[in-house]
Amino acid sequence: xxxxxxxxxxxxxxxxxxxxxxxxxxxxxxxxxxxxxxxxxxxxxxxxxxxxxxxxxxxxxxxxxxxxxxxxxxxxxxxxxxxxxxxxxxxxxxxxxxxxxxxxxxxxxxxxxxxxxxxxxxxxxxxxxxxxxxxxxxxxxxxxxxxxxxxxxxxxxxxxxxxxxxxxxxxxxxxxxxxxxxxxxxxxxxxxxxxxxxxxxxxxxxxxxxxxxxxxxxxxxxxxxxxxxxxxxxxxxxxxxxxxxxxxxxxxxxxxxxxxxxxxxxxxxxxxxxxxxxxxxxxxxxxxxxxxxxxx
Numbered sequence: 001x002x003x004x005x006x007x008x009x010x011x012x013x014x015x016x017x018x019x020x021x022x023x024x025x026x027x028x029x030x031x032x033x034x035x036x037x038x039x040x041x042x043x044x045x046x047x048x049x050x051x052x053x054x055x056x057x058x059x060x061x062x063x064x065x066x067x068x069x070x071x072x073x074x075x076x077x078x079x080x081x082x083x084x085x086x087x088x089x090x091x092x093x094x095x096x097x098x099x100x101x102x103x104x105x106x107x108x109x110x111x112x113x114x115x116x117x118x119x120x121x122x123x124x125x126x127x128x129x130x131x132x133x134x135x136x137x138x139x140x141x142x143x144x145x146x147x148x149x150x151x152x153x154x155x156x157x158x159x160x161x162x163x164x165x166x167x168x169x170x171x172x173x174x175x176x177x178x179x180x181x182x183x184x185x186x187x188x189x190x191x192x193x194x195x196x197x198x199x200x201x202x203x204x205x206x207x208x209x210x211x212x213x214x215x216x217x218x219x220x221x222x223x224x225x226x227x228x229x230x231x232x233x234x235x236x237x238x239x240x241x242x243x244x245x246x247x248x249x250x251x252x253x254x255x256x257x258x259x260x261x262x263x264x265x266x267x268x269x270x271x272x273x274x275x276x277x278x279x280x281x282x283x284x285x286x287x288x289x290x291x292x293x294x295x296x
Contacts, residue, residue, distance in 0.1 A: 004052055020084040025053065027067035032072040039076050046073065047084050056093035060104055067095060067107045071114035081118050085126055096133045099143040109150045113157040127158060131169050138176055144195060149204035152180060164219030166212065173212065174225075177229025178233030181205055185236075189246055199248045200230035206254035209234055210261060217265040219276060226269045234258075235273055241276045242280040242287070259284070 003024070032039045039046075044279050046069070053066040070088065074081040077262050081126060095108030112130055116123050134151045137143045155173050159166040166173075184205075216222045225231070241247045241255050259281065262270050274281065 001049060004049075004056065013222050018057060018062050020061070020194050021053055022062040023296070024067045025050070025062060025069050028072040029065065029069040030159055031180060032069060032076060033063065036076050039073065041079065043073055043077055043080070043084075047088070051087060051091065052177055054094075060101055063095065064104055064107045067092075067104075067111050073110040074111070074114045074118040078118050079120075079122065082116065085115065085119070085123075089126060089129075093129055093133060096130065096137070099140065102144045102146050104141075105137070106150050107149050109147070109154050113154050116154075116158050116161040120161045121165060123158070123162060124162040127165075127169070131155075131158075131173075134173060135176065135203065138180075138182055144196050149200050152177065152201070153204040153207040156208035156215075158211070159208075159215035160211035161215070163215045164221045166215055167221055169223060170212070170224055173208070174230045177208055177232070179238040181233050185240055195229075195246050197245070202237070202247075202251045203254055205237065206251065206258055210258050213261045213265055217261075219292075222265045224271065226266065231270065231273050238274075238284070239280045247287065252284060256284050 003021055006013075006017060009017065032046075050066045050070055054061055073084075092108060092111060094290060095104055096112070098104045098108070127192065137151060138148055155169075155177070159169075159173075180201065184202055187194050187198050189195060213222065213225065238255050238259065241251055247255075261272065262274060
């Protein structure tokens with residue numbers, strides 16, 4: 001609070017103050033994570049000051065630390081964080097739009113997941129502008145490829161928490177996931193960085209699909225997924241993963257988990273589309289057997 005009362009500072013002194021604010025936010029974040037629910041008595045004052053950090057300047061490091069502190073508060077306050085969202089959302093939206101600052105944007109996306117997990121279905125009324133920003137970023141060629149996997153996975157975080165309320169975002173989300181899945185089909189396997197990126201992207205897409213399947217199922221709306229336009233790209237992705245020798249363990253495990261979710265939640269509705277006895281399904285399980293037994 002005292003750092004905001006300093007006035008008539010030189011540019012160099014301002015930088016020092018902003019740096020101090022960054023460290024203070026980082027310290028508050030660690031205290032919040034340690035104290036867990038016991039942070040509640042301090043939450044009002046913390047949010048007041050964190051909002052002031054966002055309001056006063058555009059210092060990237062301070063904003064990142066402030067975002068992560070807000071995420072920690074949401075984790076611990078759960079539903080009690082709801083009262084802060086109307087005051088915080090404009091700064092969250094600004095962080096999500098800052099795709100030119102990769103680190104900042106990724107942190108802001110992570111905070112969306114934190115808040116969704118904290119608020120569950122009460123987060124639904126705040127989702128429309130967030131989903132719109134996500135879609136704009138995904139369609140923007142200037143948005144770095146490091147950011148997009150985080151956004152894709154966050155669709156799953158939101159869907160898992162708001163359940164059937166995700167129906168209004170389903171078509172546009174499944175369309176964008178299908179398009180993203182297609183981009184992972186053909187790549188240069190000799191480019192090590194590209195292999196890593198493709199595996200990261202596939203993990204995020206699978207996390208999104210899994211969150212959507214489980215979220216809709218929680219409100220008995222899973223049959224909304226039984227459309228060829230939704231299932232075909234998903235099945236094509238799973239087949240591509242099963243046939244790709246460069247698929248990493250995390251990708252294979254997520255694939256098998258998703259196949260299990262589809263079978264459990266949709267049963268005969270997707271049995272013909274997946275064909276649980278098809279070679280590519282058996283190949284996924286065969287791939288799993290190559291990993292260390294203790295990690296299976």
